Amino acid sequence: MESVLNKKTLDVQVVREQFPILKRQVKGYPLVYLDNAATSQKPKVVIDALVEYYSNYNANIHRGIHTLAEEATAAYEQTRETVRQFLGAASTEEIIFTRGTTEGINLVAYSWGRANLKAGDEIILSSLEHHSNMVPWQMIAEEKGAKVKIVPISDEGEFNWEAFELMLSEKTKFVSVVHASNALGVINPVKKIIEAAHAVGALVMLDGAQSSVHLDIDVQELDCDFFAFSGHKVYGPTGAGALYGKRALLEAMPPFEGGGEMIKQVTYEWTTYNDLPYKFEAGTPNIADTIALKPALDFVSSIGKDVIRAHEAQLLEYATNELKKLPGLKIMGDVKDKVSVVSFVMEGIHPQDIGILLDNQGIAVRTGHHCAEPLMNRLCIPGTSRASFAMYNTLEEVDSLIRGLNKVIKMLR
């Protein structure tokens, strides 16, 4: 691992050595894993951290005074500090552990929304949203009589700035947008969105599920009010993620769930709530996976997101150029400002057939609506095939994808 550190370019073979799963075969072929936007593979340091926790210091946290409990609590809280640094937050009190992006968004929609929304208020989302950043807002809007408005996009998935500006008014109470689209890879102009929303007094939440692994995140610089991400897309375990919220907002918000840990005092009649961040962490949390999120984030930071990004940009450019050479293939979201996701449709061939035939050659891509059904409807397509690249992917794997797709064309056209 040493040799990939402090370098301007990534030694991808050294990186690959860190991911045991990349050695496996699928249907007699070496695995070509291009479904990283769904979940990334895990390096040895993450797997080892899980085994170490369960082998040596498994205990509940924040409750016991015995050695194991103290060790587990310390490790859990170290992850909070690492997440704080990863997001550029001012304080660990602003970092709430969650199951992932979905739970982070639901927490804000319910806790903030129930306390602050009223009939006639407006919530603005973009057309690119994942269901996780759409359904919770629809649900809370219905409950409170508020209205959800959707910013249109161009046919390539670009945010329609003029339409957004026209939508903003004193009725706008909340804007929640995806930072980078999972379905197309397109990056939203979030800094400008935040400034414009704040100018009318609205709060802004960023869905960072796809951006957190590729882009440098500094929540203070962005000045977003909330930011949610999932650890499993940043080389960490499933079921462990975090929500950032500005302290004053979190302080004013009611708890999301009631139970152990989120209380200060409980009587038969009333309860007082714990301080941040514990007010939002009811019950025994996902201790092991949260502990193992730290080595994942350290792994990314030690290599450097800039170095990883440069490698992924090369893969994206190469894949985009090669895919465009295939007859009848159209890339959806073919814009300059993208994360390493390439989504495409092929004339006369259903995305699901592409997925199955690629899998028969050991190549994993995602096909379908990518939990962004309204976006697919807007683009007038049933779904796409999506290849998404991570730090361990290679140009040779892109060649395998192209070879695989040529076979698909031969078989189905």
Ligand code: C6P
């Ligand atoms: N997208 C994909 O294949 P969770 O499931 O909570 O970890 O993340 C939800 C989520 C929210 N927003 C965006 C932009 C996302 O990409 C995702 C997860 C995966 O694209 C699984 S559907």
